[in-house]
Amino acid sequence: MIAEDILFDAYNPYAIQLTDKEISNIQTNSRLIEDGDLFVAIKGHTVDGHQFIEQAIQQGAHFVLADKTFLKTADSKSFLHKKILFVENTYAYLSTLMNRFLDSPSQKMNIFGITGTNGKTSTAHILTQILSKTGQKTAVLGTTGIRTDNYSAPMNNTTPDPLVLQNVFQQMVDLDVENMIMEVSSIGLAEERTKETDFSVAIFTNFSQDHLDFHGTMENYLKAKGKFFKELEPYNHRGQENFAIINRDDATADYFIEQSRATVLTYGLDQTADYYASDISYSDFSTSFMLHYQNEVYPVQSSLIGKFNVYNLLAAIAAAHSQGIPLTDIVNNLMTLNSVEGRFEVVSDTTKDDITVIVDFAHTPDSLEKTLQTLAHIKHHRIISVFGCGGDRDASKRPIMAEIGVTNSDYVVFTSDNPRTEDPKQILDEMTNTLSEENYCQIINRKEAIHHAINLAEKNDIVLIAGKGHEDYQIIGTEKFPFDDRICAKEALELRNKKKHTKMYL
Template identity: 40%
Template sequence: MAMKLSQLLKRIDNKRFSSCGFDRDIVSICSDSKAVRPGALFVAIDGAKAKGSEFVAEAVIKGAVCIIAPLHTPSPVSAEMPFITFPDTRYALAVAADEFFGHPSGRIKVVGVTGTNGKTTITYLIRSILREAHFSAGILGTIGSIVKDTLIPALNTTPGAIEVQSLLQQMIDAGCHYCVMEVSSHGLDQKRVEAIDFTAGIFTNLTQDHLDYHIHLENYFLAKAKLFTALSKDAYALLNLDCPYGRRLVGMTQAPVVSFAIDSDADLRATDIKLSLDGSEFRLRSKEHEVTLSTRLIGRHNISNILASVAFSLTQGIGLEDIAKAVTAFSGVKGRLEKVCSADRNIFVDYAHTPDALENVLRILRQLSGGKLIVVFGCGGDRDRLKRPLMGSAAERYADTIIITSDNPRSEEPKDIAEAIASGIATKRYTIILDRREAIYEALRKAGSNDTILIAGKGHENYQIFKDKKVAFDDIIVAQECLRALGSHGST
């Protein structure tokens, strides 16, 4: 596959040719100098730790035939090679990648889901509804990308601009009608989805997270809002009106708004809610529809996720019969309030890694549990430090027993992270067990019959990241191993 440089750059205005603008055949696009091969266009992107211009010389040595770099980057190349400077190389990369792959989002319907919590569950539920209605759908998200039925592991919730466009093209080649993708605040801020024409944008909620990157909550919100300000009049904005930030978005998009809520007036509402540890039931109400929906998903937050999925599905003309079948059959997503098999205890693994997510899960388990509620959790290293005491406070409000442990400490000392979490616990006693396996074992050992244990923070992840290594670790597998070691019997 090759494309003329002039074709790739035709939508990029204000570019400056510092060297001769000979037209070249471009066989690939790269922003990572390690991936450059002969015939590549290399786009220099400034990162948090290094400037992209530092890697231009390496890209040239490896065979790049054109360079796009930030303004004022000195040209290290010969007069025969096009060297282009541009004010925003992230934008240039997104547009060039979109052009290189033939604007895939014009040939597949792309649904963007953004918000602090709920994105993964919504993307998977929408895919299930689409499949029930005989549409093929791919997924881009936290757990990975699904092209047809093939799972491709993910490094980021929202992949880089080149990978996003490549995956969209792969989905088209595989016969997919839709791509349902999680759109992170980082992905929006870094223009990874800049050139995508979204069929719909879904907003779940916004609470504290990623302030190590965004600094202020308002910046975090404005990054999320970019998905909706970019929607066309032909798209749909599906907004959660139970969240004040969702209400703000109503006036920030030109797309038609379809709202959903549990506690607020909205186009779609859930009433008559019945919750249990085996699932939920509620009455879905709108001007046109009223139906009872049953689900295996647990908790009010999952009812909100279902409302978002139903709201989108209705905009696509999918009937309530197909929607209800898919919602009833949907068993959930790996690591999202996933139940670990145990004869006498309720053991759940959940990805909750923000104060709001942890509080939501603990609140519902507190309401539905008959015995003690035990929580095991930590916080990731090199990430938002301000949320750590808030996580401790959330645990204190609902749990009877609190065990603080490690959760991807990265370059930080696990003990320092644990103590920061503990600083938010004012009255209840807690235990710090830095070894996550030992912490899970102790939680199960302490649990008696009918007690509930929540192992939070990692969910679907099957690894632990330390300062100098990445090791295999799966909360579900470890919990099962600990149960076997205990003979499936804890002690009170």
């Protein structure tokens, strides 16, 4: 692409001629620069890309884009003859740059964005399956990576940075994807990663404590979420109506409704919602309810269990229906939905295990409490929980989660989550220091903790392993080590069964 077509509003103090210069690719990592690329120097939290401008030019970058503040530094003087352009903030400009370079790829699909403290991943996967069952090619992007028919790849962030995100959009366009369902994190919104994304539907799931290590206050956290709805246009580029799908039952619902400029549709258990559920019934591993919309009532059966999944289902139903899919078609497909990896995932085998072991991603006070409350609806003897809290993250939720654990479980094994650079023992102590109950223990090693809980379990007990869900790693210090709760639990179950089998013949 011609440089002038995408860099026309960049500050050019050196009278660089852009007209006939081609840009073959855009990179923010100087090590990936090839001849003809544009290098965008970004000042990150730990690394400043402006330090690598000379390296990028030596590797063949046709142009460099830098912050205007770089002009004032001594380092910039040696580059006065180089092809450097300036903007106020390169990171804030990156979405616009990528959108121009790739010719607005998000406008070539229907983009559904889902934000909220909990439920984003499950709602995204439910909606993806609903749309796919209508024959529409659909991709999902979020915590579990990017997935569509015959293609999947991991992602470093729930909502990727603009360079990655816009490239993913283009990749999906090349694969003829019609719908993109994506999780939109509060951090991604605060950092404007989704700027220039042409959303058709914005979904709000719920709001509770999380990410205070980044946002500082609940007010800032709320405003970051609200920004998504405030910036959603009433109509998309095709002139079609955009929709804001809001959880009517959440305490912050009115705030999000007030922020919205698009057409608002609400869901919940409150009968004032546009889509509401009544007569909810739970069996051990299924949920049923009556769906109400206007004057119509539809019986719903789903293999997804728990009250939180009723909300996830309602959000996905409302979003799909807003795009013209008949409710009868949506409802008829709900019983065959697949569960999401690491989201209330049963890893035990009823044919050989006399206990139930469930792995779940619950890592906030609200999600942990809702998950444990859901377990209470399943026939059981005792509930044993295994979980911890992440290091270098919001420390204020540690005692809250511990209290929720001991209150809603018969026994808790507190263990390491991703301790990162914090002392794992100190994290556990901060969780348990204020507990008055004694129905718990601390085991720092997560593998040992899972094995201990499963060995401790008796017939008909439920063991919940919470916090990491689908993750196949554990972060200790600054390194990632291979670790999967599901694999660990299955190994522990196998050993437990061998011990039982051995005892039978002693």
